[in-house]
Amino acid sequence: MVSGLSVRHKLFIKNNWGLIPLSFTIESMIKRMILMLLAVGVFFGSIFGWKAYQAGQMMSGMEMPPVSVSTTIATSETWSPVLDSVGTLRASQGVDITAREAGMITELRFASGEAVAAGDVLAQQYVEDEHARLAALEADVRLAELNLGRSEDLLNKSLNSQFDYDKSKTDRDRAVAQARSVRLTIDKKTIRAPFAGRLGIRQVDLGEYVEPGEPIVRLEALDTILVDFPVPQRSVGLVHAGQPLIIRVDAYPGREFSGQVMAISPQVRAQTRDVRLEGLVNNKTEELLPGMFAEVATRLPVQEEVVTLPQSAITYSPYGDSVFVIRESVDDNGETVLAVDTLYVQTGDMRGDQVAIVSGITAGDRIVTAGQIKLRNGSRVVIDNSVPVSNRAISVLDDG
Incomplete structure (x- = not known):
């Protein structure tokens, strides 16, 4: 009996050179397969790289045609700031006619x-x-x-x-x-x-x-109509009786009705921390009806110079608002070339179709108003202003 002796068994493959261990044969096959895959990868990578290089050379040699766009000139205007609010219309006089x-x-x-x-x-x-x-x-x-x-x-x-x-x-x-x-x-x-x-x-x-007090019919005086609206307590010092205002209602899109502030409540409401104002609006045509919801814009006495653009000129995005500015240059042939630069801007108040630009451009810059979807920074353009762009401000802001 032999103790402490272990016997190790091996598998062999017999060929022309004699017996070869099986483990040595498998390792050789794996190495050859890896080398083959690497060679195939290098071959196809070279082909795809060469094709990509050729496509890039062709694209760089091609010149994109200019994009047709509409433009406008950024202008400087005097705006009176407005205090925006919402209110409810009511008749200057209204009563239920009842039996006495x-x-x-x-x-x-x-x-x-x-x-x-x-x-x-x-x-x-x-x-x-x-x-x-x-x-x-x-x-x-x-x-x-x-x-x-x-x-x-x-x-x-x-x-x-x-x-x-x-x-x-x-x-x-x-x-x-x-x-x-x-x-x-x-x-x-x-x-x-x-x-x-x-x-x-x-x-x-x-x-x-x-019976006494039973209503027979409602009577409303509609030649003038009142609008009740609140303003925040921090803005109370900016308003006074007689200031002009306009109202807009959903029933007449695009229409504006002029009036003025008639009275200011002497009390700040504790629940909302605002002050109730009463405005009077001319309603000779009786288009405005009591109970209507209205947007109210009250013009403040101060004035400020702002650069304005049509709203259609602004490209809005979560990363910042931007515009395309037209730049002129001269090419190698001495011809004038128009291209666009992307500038990020900070917008302010909006008045009708106009928007105030706080920073980013200056008055006199030529800005693209239509065709932005086809543009990128540096794109060549050709100007076509045959279709006018709406650029109307609300009437209450006109000085004069």
Whole structure:
């Protein structure tokens, strides 16, 4: 028995040179395969590199045709800063026409949506009972007048006491007051327009019994309209009564309605830390209606010089706003060449189609307004301004 002896078994492959270990054969095959793959990779890499080089040489030798663009000149303008807000429109006067006495409607003298003048009769309630009671009370007044006259004659002749005269006078005054009370009731049942304006939709029918305070129709004075809007408390010192303003409403896109600030609330609202302002807007055409939502722009008294461009000239992106500026140069043939440079700009307020440029360009620079999508830095261009670009500012900012 042999101890401590290990026997190691090996596999061999027999060829013309004798026995070769199997492990040596596998290692040789792997090395040859790696060398082959490296050779193939170098071969195809050389081919692709050469093709890429040829394509680059061809591209560098080609000259891109100029891009047709529209342009404008950056201008310097005097702008009055505006305070933007949102508000709600309401009529300068508006009220629900209601019944002041209980009674049945016997006449309706208006149509829904009709314009009326102050004092026009709108409806009449049943008053036959009141007229009958008034006739009886007027008879009592005449009798009381006669009794008072007789009592005065008797008093002058010392045939009557002062008490009897005073009682007759009191009876006369009571009868007159009762008759006047009935006349007032009759007048209350004649329902009139308290001011000139336009009626809303009728809410009662002929023959309907109405109670005091029950609405009959809405009346709104629309020749002028009020706008209520807030401003932050930090801006209160910049506004005062009489400042011009404009409003814009969704119902009339592109339209602007001029007015002025009429009143400023003396109190800052604690919940929102703002101050309520009231503006008055001319509305002779009655296009603006109470309850409309409005954008309000109030012009501030200070003025500033700004460089302006049409909004279409600005290329907006998350990395910064930019414009394409036209640059002139002369090529080797002595010809003028137009190309563009990309400049990043800082934008400010917007007024209609215009936007203020805080920094990045100066007045007089020629800026591309259309065709930017085809451009890159250094692209050659040709100018075609046959189609004008909208560049309109809102009217409230015009000085004069």
